[in-house]
Amino acid sequence: MARITASVYTSHVPAIGAAIDMGKTAEPYWQPLFKGYEPAKAWMKAHRPDVIFLVYNDHATAFSLDIIPTFAIGCAAEFKPADEGWGPRPVPVVKGHPELAAHVAQSVIQDDFDLTIVNKMDVDHGLTVPLNLMCGSPSTWPCPVIPFAVNVVQYPVPSGRRCYQLGRAIRKAVASYDEPLNVHVWGTGGMSHQLQGPRAGLINREFDNAFLDQLIADPEALSRKPHIDYVREAGSEGIELVMWLIARGAMNDTPPRVVHRFYHVPASNTAVGNLILENV
C-alpha cells in the first residue's frame, strides 16, 4: 500500500525563482534565505519520495477568469513550466503520476470533494519554486509530482476547515493505493504578505510564528481560523496559508516529528516559512 511519510511546507515567492534563474543566490540579500533551506535540501536528498503531491495555487497562469476551479488535480503525464510574462523559467518539465492522480481523484470525489480534473496544464512559480527550494536545480526533478491547484486568487477561497478535511480525504485515498509508494504531501504559499493597495508590504511575524506553532501542535483548532483573520492579520495574499492545512490534514493523527523549521523576512514582499514534518 502507498503511504504518506512526510509533509513539507514552504512559501513560493516568484522573486526566489528569479534569483535562482539569474544566479543571485549568493548575493547578501538572498544568501540568508538560501542558507536557511540547506537543511531542508539535505533532508530531501536523504528522504527522496516516490511521488510528491504538491498543493499550490496558480497565479493567473493556467487559469484565467474564464474558468476558476476551487480544487484542481493535475492528472497529466507531464506539465510544462509556464511563460508568466517573463518567458518560461529554465527548469525541468514536471513529470506527473497519472495513475496515482486518477486514483486520488476517484477516491476524493467519492468522499464529497468535487475536484476539477485537469489533463492539460502548464505550471507556474507556485509549483516550480518549492521544487527548487527543496531539490536545488537538477537537470530532472527527483520524482514525479501531482500538481494540486487551489483557488486562493478570487475570494471566497476554500475555508481552512475544508482544506484540512480535504487533506484527510487525500490521506485515505493514498492509503488505498495498491503500489507501495512513498508519498510526500507539500503545502505551499504564504506566509504573511500583501501585494496590493496602500497596505502592500504588510508582514506579521507574530501571526506567522503562531501559525507554525499551531500547525504543528493543534491543526484541528487552526483549521477553524476564519478567512478574515488571515486577511486582516497576514495580508490579503496571506490567505494562501489555508493550503498548508491540506498537507497537514494528510498527516497521521499522532503528533509528527518536526525535522526542520525556518522563517525569514523578506523575500521581495513576503515572509518566508519552511517546515518539514515526518509521520512517526
Next chain:
Amino acid sequence: MALDKPYLDVPGTTIFDAEQSRKGYHLNQFCMSLMKAENRARFKAGERAYLDEWPMTEDQKQAVLARDLNRCIELGGNIYFLAKIGATDGKSFQQMAGSMTGMTEAQYRDMMIGGGRPIEGNRYIGEKK
C-alpha cells in the same frame, strides 16, 4: 439579504471577490492576453488601439494607460493579472506593489528589508497608528 463581507474594514485593501471579479472580467482578461509575446509587442506599439479591442470601460482603459494600479484594482483588477502589465513594462513585483503605497521604490524596498509594514495600526480603517 446582503452577503457577509467582514473584510470591508481592512485598511488599504480591496478583496478580489466575486463582485470585483465580475466588474473586472475584461480588464483582467486583457492583462492575461499580455502573456503572449506577440500581444505584448502589439500593446507596446499602440496601447490605446490595443485596449480598444477589449470591451473595457473607459475608466479601466485610462487606469491602465496611467499605470494607476490602485485605480485598476478599484475597477475590478486583480494584482496577479495586473502583474502582466508590469511584466510587459519590465517591472518587478516589488516595484508594482510599492507603486501602490505612495512610497518611493527605495523607501518601499527599505521597509521590506526592515521587516515589512507593521501590523500595528493597520488592522482596521480609522485605527489609531
